[in-house]
Amino acid sequence: MASVEVSLKEMMTDAEGALGAAVVDYTSGMALGTLGGGKDLDMTIAAAGNTDVVRAKVRAMEQLGLKSQIEDILITLGKQYHLIRPVAGRSGNGLFLYLVLDRARSNLAMARHHLKRVEGQLEI
Template sequence: MSNFLEQFIDDIKSNVPGYIAVTVTEVSTGVCYASNSDKKDFDPETASAYNLEVVKAKKNAIEALGLKSKVQDIIITLDGQIHIIDVSENGEYFIYLAVDSTKANLGMTRALLKKYKKDVVSQL
């Protein structure tokens, strides 16, 4: 794994309250560049593969509706968890982040993700 991806994961793990898992995945191929989970029973690469289908479906919906927009992020709230799929500005990759909603604040989590993804954006 590249140093900037290792640093990104370390920053997320250390600074995002309620951290569960994170991945960085390429949209066109589904290749997961980096992944990590603090829970043994949570496979972030499997989650990322399914979330890739969510991103593709949303892109298809936008195209079918004739909208001139791009997906920025998709937020999925579950009982006890928040999942954020943050799509890069160029649409080539996404960051998937799962947090424990009893320990995390959505606004703060999004702000921290934005802060730490800057190095990833510049390197990929």
């Protein structure tokens, strides 16, 4: 099992082209931890903003009566991928992993694979 800090480091080092990472509580909108980012990418603000994305998708699925769980949400920008993965299981209820990738330097399939592994090891 891995802590938030260890999980953030793994997200940043294992995913090629990673620009920033966060573990976020989408019930409150607060980041439990962030790593990376910079002057053009404030991970705390980005994490809080993407809380609305997760909430909206969860709400839409409930209204549609969908019983499946979200594996991940992908937002594609001109130069970046923003990958959101809700954390399944008892210890992660209400949390999501958030990873920002440089589109030119990343492998999206491998990044999804890495996030799934990090999710499985995260212990809050």
